[in-house]
Amino acid sequence: MTKIKFKFSMLTLLMVSFLVLSCKDSLKQSIADDSKFSIDFEKYELANGLDVILHQDKSDPIVSVAIQYGVGSNREKTGRTGFAHLFEHMLFQESENVPQDQFFKKIQDLGGTLNGGTWKDGTVYYEVVPNNALETVLWLESDRMGYLINTVTESAFYNQQEVVQNEKRQRVDNNPYGHTSWVLDKNIYPEGHPYNWQVIGELEDLQNATVQDVKDFYNQFYGPNNATLVLAGDFEMDDAKALVEKYFGEIKRREEVKKLEPQPVSISETKRFYHEDNFATAPQLNMVWPTLQQYTDDAYALDFLAEILSSGKKAPLYKVLVKEKDITSRTTAYNNSQELAGEFHIIITANAGKDLKDVEAGIFEAFQLFEKEGVTDKDVERIKAGLETSFYNGISSVLGKSFQLAQYNVFAGDPAFIEKDIENIKKVTKEDVLRVYNTYIKDKPYVMTSFVPKGQLNLITENSVKAQVVEEEIKENVVKTVTDVKEEIVKTPSKIDRSKAPETGVSPKLKIPESWNAVLSNEMKVYGIEQNEIPTVNFSLVIDGGHLLDNKDKNGVANLMTDIMMEGTADKTPEQLEEEIEMLGASINMYTTNESIVISGNTLVRNFDKTMDLVEEILLKPRWDAEEFARIKTKTINQIKRSNADPNSVAATVYNKILYGDDHIFAYPTSGTEATVEAITMDDLKTFYTANFSPSISKFNVVGKISKEKALSSLKKLEENWKAKQVEIPEFPIVNTRDKASLYFVDIPNAKQSVINIGYIGLPRTDADFYPAEVMNYKLGGSFSGNVNLILREEKGYTYGARTGFSGSKTPGTFTASSSVRTNTTGESVQIFKDEIAKYKEGISQEDLDFTKNALIKSNARRFETQYSLLGMLQDISNYNLAPNYIENEEEIINNMTLEQHKTLANKYLDESKMVYVVVGDAASQYAQFKSMGFDEVKLITKDGKEVNLEKVKQ
Numbered sequence: 001m002t003k004i005k006f007k008f009s010m011l012t013l014l015m016v017s018f019l020v021l022s023c024k025d026s027l028k029q030s031i032a033d034d035s036k037f038s039i040d041f042e043k044y045e046l047a048n049g050l051d052v053i054l055h056q057d058k059s060d061p062i063v064s065v066a067i068q069y070g071v072g073s074n075r076e077k078t079g080r081t082g083f084a085h086l087f088e089h090m091l092f093q094e095s096e097n098v099p100q101d102q103f104f105k106k107i108q109d110l111g112g113t114l115n116g117g118t119w120k121d122g123t124v125y126y127e128v129v130p131n132n133a134l135e136t137v138l139w140l141e142s143d144r145m146g147y148l149i150n151t152v153t154e155s156a157f158y159n160q161q162e163v164v165q166n167e168k169r170q171r172v173d174n175n176p177y178g179h180t181s182w183v184l185d186k187n188i189y190p191e192g193h194p195y196n197w198q199v200i201g202e203l204e205d206l207q208n209a210t211v212q213d214v215k216d217f218y219n220q221f222y223g224p225n226n227a228t229l230v231l232a233g234d235f236e237m238d239d240a241k242a243l244v245e246k247y248f249g250e251i252k253r254r255e256e257v258k259k260l261e262p263q264p265v266s267i268s269e270t271k272r273f274y275h276e277d278n279f280a281t282a283p284q285l286n287m288v289w290p291t292l293q294q295y296t297d298d299a300y301a302l303d304f305l306a307e308i309l310s311s312g313k314k315a316p317l318y319k320v321l322v323k324e325k326d327i328t329s330r331t332t333a334y335n336n337s338q339e340l341a342g343e344f345h346i347i348i349t350a351n352a353g354k355d356l357k358d359v360e361a362g363i364f365e366a367f368q369l370f371e372k373e374g375v376t377d378k379d380v381e382r383i384k385a386g387l388e389t390s391f392y393n394g395i396s397s398v399l400g401k402s403f404q405l406a407q408y409n410v411f412a413g414d415p416a417f418i419e420k421d422i423e424n425i426k427k428v429t430k431e432d433v434l435r436v437y438n439t440y441i442k443d444k445p446y447v448m449t450s451f452v453p454k455g456q457l458n459l460i461t462e463n464s465v466k467a468q469v470v471e472e473e474i475k476e477n478v479v480k481t482v483t484d485v486k487e488e489i490v491k492t493p494s495k496i497d498r499s500k501a502p503e504t505g506v507s508p509k510l511k512i513p514e515s516w517n518a519v520l521s522n523e524m525k526v527y528g529i530e531q532n533e534i535p536t537v538n539f540s541l542v543i544d545g546g547h548l549l550d551n552k553d554k555n556g557v558a559n560l561m562t563d564i565m566m567e568g569t570a571d572k573t574p575e576q577l578e579e580e581i582e583m584l585g586a587s588i589n590m591y592t593t594n595e596s597i598v599i600s601g602n603t604l605v606r607n608f609d610k611t612m613d614l615v616e617e618i619l620l621k622p623r624w625d626a627e628e629f630a631r632i633k634t635k636t637i638n639q640i641k642r643s644n645a646d647p648n649s650v651a652a653t654v655y656n657k658i659l660y661g662d663d664h665i666f667a668y669p670t671s672g673t674e675a676t677v678e679a680i681t682m683d684d685l686k687t688f689y690t691a692n693f694s695p696s697i698s699k700f701n702v703v704g705k706i707s708k709e710k711a712l713s714s715l716k717k718l719e720e721n722w723k724a725k726q727v728e729i730p731e732f733p734i735v736n737t738r739d740k741a742s743l744y745f746v747d748i749p750n751a752k753q754s755v756i757n758i759g760y761i762g763l764p765r766t767d768a769d770f771y772p773a774e775v776m777n778y779k780l781g782g783s784f785s786g787n788v789n790l791i792l793r794e795e796k797g798y799t800y801g802a803r804t805g806f807s808g809s810k811t812p813g814t815f816t817a818s819s820s821v822r823t824n825t826t827g828e829s830v831q832i833f834k835d836e837i838a839k840y841k842e843g844i845s846q847e848d849l850d851f852t853k854n855a856l857i858k859s860n861a862r863r864f865e866t867q868y869s870l871l872g873m874l875q876d877i878s879n880y881n882l883a884p885n886y887i888e889n890e891e892e893i894i895n896n897m898t899l900e901q902h903k904t905l906a907n908k909y910l911d912e913s914k915m916v917y918v919v920v921g922d923a924a925s926q927y928a929q930f931k932s933m934g935f936d937e938v939k940l941i942t943k944d945g946k947e948v949n950l951e952k953v954k955q
Contacts, residue, residue: 039401041415042237048253049225052244053405053415055232057398059533060865061508063233065137066126066402067145068410070257071221073120073201074194074340082164082201083209083217085118089160090214091125092116096147096491097498098140100156101794104784109851110136110504111858118199121339122410128399130861131234135502138247145227146251147492149218157211162797162822165207166753168200170800170820173471173752174647176279177349177451183467184288184343187271187447193263194340203470223254228409232398250495262293264341267445273467274450274460278750281641283452283459284349285356287363291335291342291440295412300424301432302335302344302440307383308375308433309333309366310346312582313575316366316373317346322631325362327354329635339411344440351638356450356461367442375430385585387425389604392534396866453645471752508861510891513870515877515884516708520719524695527874528702528711531867537608537704538867540875541599541615544697545729546592547670548811549688554680555665556672557688560632562590562597564685567628570621574628577614586611588618592670595809596879597693605705609714616718622689629682636677643671647748648820650943651755651920654746657945658916659761659814664732666811696724699878703870734812736761738914740936743830746943747923754826754921758833759816760914765808765880769905772893773806773815776905778852780804780840781817785851788817788836796832798825804837806909810880815909823922827929830917837912843903856894860887 041055073084094100107114112129127137172178182198189196229248231240267290291302310317310333317331332347348359394400408417449467450460518526546558566588568574581588586603588611599619603611643649653669660667672680702711738760763770774782781788781804792802799821807813817837821829864870876882883889919926923940930938940948 039395039405039418041405043409043415046224046245046249048249048251049223050248050251051228051409052241053228053230053409054237054240055230055398055401055405056235056237057232057401058234060398061131061234061511061861062128062398062865063131063134063137063231063235064126064128064398064402065134065141066124066230066232066399066406067141068122068124068228068230068406069222070122070226070259070410072118072122073197073199074260075221076194076197076201078192078197079205080209080213081197081205082199083213084123085199085201086160086164086206086209087214087217087222088116088118088123088125089164090152090157091144091148093156093160094148094151095143096151096489097143101785101790103140103144105851106136106140106501107133108783108785108855111507111855111861112137113859113862120195120199122407124403124406126399126402128862130508130858132505132507134231134235134240135243136504138243139498139502141229142247142251143498145222145224145248147494147498149215150489150492152211152214154211157209157214159794159797161206161209163793163800164200165203166798166820166822167800168203168206169752169822172198172200174279174820176277176281176642176645177284178279179275179277179467179469180284180286180449180451183273183275183449183469184286184447187273188267188288188290188343189265189341193265194260195338220255221257223257224248224251225253226257228406230402230406230409232402232405246496260340262340264292265290267447270445270448272448272450272461272464274452274457274464275467275469276454276457277451278454278471279645279647279748280451280453281645282349282352282638283354283356283359283450283456284347285359285363285461286449286451287346287360287446288448289344289440289444289446291337291344293339293341294337295421295424296337297424297432298436298439299335299337299342300428301436302337302342304380304383304428305433305437305441306333306335306344308379309370312578314379314579316369317348317363320366320369321348321359321362323627325358326631326634327351327359327362329631329638349638349642350459351634352641353459355459356452360448360461370437371442375433377430380428380430380433382579382582384425385583386587387585389536389585389587389602392536392604393602396534396536396868398865471750507858510860510888511864512885512887513864513873515874517878518708518712520695520712520715522695522719522722523724524698524700524719524722525878526700526702526712526715527878528706528708529870529874530705530707531703531870532705534867535605535705536602536867537605537702537706538602538871539600539700539702539704540871541619542699542701542875542879543597543599543693544595545692545727546596547594547665548729548732549692550665550668550672552665552668553676554672554684555668555676556636556670557680557684558597559592559671560629560636560677560680561685561688562592563632563636564624564629565618565622566590567625567632568623569617570623571617572623574623574625577618580614581611584610584614586614588615590618594666594670595811608706612714612718616721619693619718620721624682624686626682629685633677633680636671637674640669640671640674640677643669644943647751647753647755647920650746650748651757651918654744654920654941654943654945655757655759655814655816655916655918658742658744658918659759661735664734666732692727694725694727695719695722697727697729699875701871701874701878703867703874732811734761736812738916741834741913741915741917741934743917743919743930743933743935743938744945745923745927745930745938745940746918746920747927747940747948748920749922749924751921752823753820754823754829754919754926755818755820756826756830756833757816757818757918758830758837758915759814760911760916761812762806762815762909763808764810764812766810767808769909770806770808771890772897772901772905773909775852775856775894775897776902776909777804777806777815778856779844779848780836780910783855787840788819788833791832791836792819792821792829796825798822798829802833823926826919826921826926827933830919830930831933834912834917837910837915841903841906841910843899843906846899849897849899849902853894853897857891860891863887
């Protein structure tokens, strides 16, 4: 429930954010009286102060290694911010015994994955690998802990400075509301407080950092005595202990790092700030009150307060701002208690054109309603009900367990703190919730931000002052030449030979989980996998059609359908349905894809029947609530407006429109447009539902601690009550006759980055060449070690990441190369993509092909660990009529691929001379150069794909 804001680097940010979020919350979230709270582990300390935690889990032939250091941005100083995060990047460069850019490549070559993350209070590095690679990971991690700093060069440091600055541009400068956290933290926390600055750091500080700064930071904070090492997975305890001692035992202690004491703050008066946002299309209000640090009694109660105030249809903020005043479509509140201090946040993104003064007034009306209605025991139990399911989800992977154990050890001093943490949650009462409201929120000063679209200052709250946001000026690209002094690296003495990677032995054999399938009497197909590790069930009901069934003139009906059907049933109000789902500790979601409508869910095994009763009721007894329909339309239109200001969304929309053409439904966004959504009526939804919902075009996928017999028994009522009908899913012709390289530029004035999408129509997932083409693409841009990423990110420092890949379903998808690059490198970056695609057709080396084979085949050991990953496998099988052992077939394709076959595939499916090149960025500074870059045509177009009069653009 608690929202914790971590700052993560590398390219799997979303995954790491989710997992590390569960570190603090998921392990503590088993609160039913009969639940098992503990995770078996052994903890000990090496002579050098390194804490070691071992958790044995032989469910899958994999092992995770996580090292968490007691250093985050809270250890930095004013004028030297961003170092913890910058240094995290440096640790992926090289060390004394691991050459440049080999950390990623070596782990991927073993079939593993790796990453790192930095937030205010900590830094974590992790790997998940097949169990035969454990020693290699310990060699790698120990080398960068004890044998790295002599290798830090000026050129490597400059490159990562550029990468981090591009990360800041991508996440902050080029995003709506991206500067909000900076304004809030600067005004909640006084100068010098460890939370006064952002994890990403100030741009000026990043530019001014030196190699010596990095070395000082390393020596101060990166010793074994400031770290926790966690191993979780399939290993033998004695073997693991011996390896840990071998690789980490001789690393010397470094400076002692004194634990920071809590530093909660208070503010004496309310502060109000405004900012005209270059990317916002709707105004957003933030209100933040200082609270206190984590693991305190009040912090737990504040978590509950946030949930009760904002989450669900019973929440006071929802009742006032959404239902009564129609000012917004969503209300958000969360308590962010961290190691040193905390804040209580309310975030309201208003509907377009709404006055934030009305939003502020509405928030205080909601407070009055909260004071009047109070908190019930049922409110508290409703929140607790979902925590058990979340707990089990959080420990479903060895990586999740590693993170959780590390977090408790670092911040609570004991990996077993879980039991105390759970008790603290269980004892929260309604009286506690009211007490913290009165203590920290009611009539207390706060910091407020009003972020509004350019030119809409009339929407800000009263008495607001201009926030001193510093926005980067676009300049010509000046490449800094850094010459390293060529000196032989003096290696740190070691008792062992660290110059060679350990032998890995035999990789685990592929073991595909056993699956089953059945066809019900109503023609619905059912697919299942029994997995008994945790007492939960994950499921999805996939109804074919989705966006394919939309009418272009009323595009968006399918998407609105999935929203309205979750708003109550014929027998339950929206509020009642929501509460019943919550009281089961379940989640049920419904969404639209290009080719389907999906109902997905997650619940405890003991509540599966009741959860399926609700799914059946949602599916067969829609409520068609007029009030909710109006709200959903407003919400959708505002989301469309926001997407139209987001460079990434604009790029994707324009790209699809150009590639698929006006006559194909995929040229139009699933959400619809403002005009089409506005025109949709309730009758349109009813007509769509009546015509297109049928078990005859549906598949039910289920994974968890549930047998085939039990799963089919739980579906019996749905089988009897949902009758089959004939549904015709249209086929849209795809015209794929491109014969030239076309550059289309969409103007986003003053953009700090350019979004690049390059490609053309490719293959459907069902084509025999689809998977071979994916294999072929891997070294071009299918991973961090892909050629385009190594050049644009690691060599040039122009981007935070660059990728290429094939997409496809039953309908032909695209081949796409994409990146977001610093504005003043736009032209060169496009040319690099073009050149690398052309060069790739000349063939790759045997070493690169071997790397591809190892990375793809060996990674299958990690493929079946969680229920969620198994559900994805079932969905592929059911959607594309694949054999249950289709992964064996994929391995055969990989194993048999030759250099000549690889080259043939590249020449067949990669032709840069016929691709669309879409660039979304600052036209005034970047558009003109493309006229002389050898494209067959160059056009400036609008966000709708229409050509622009060039005279309107300043050259």
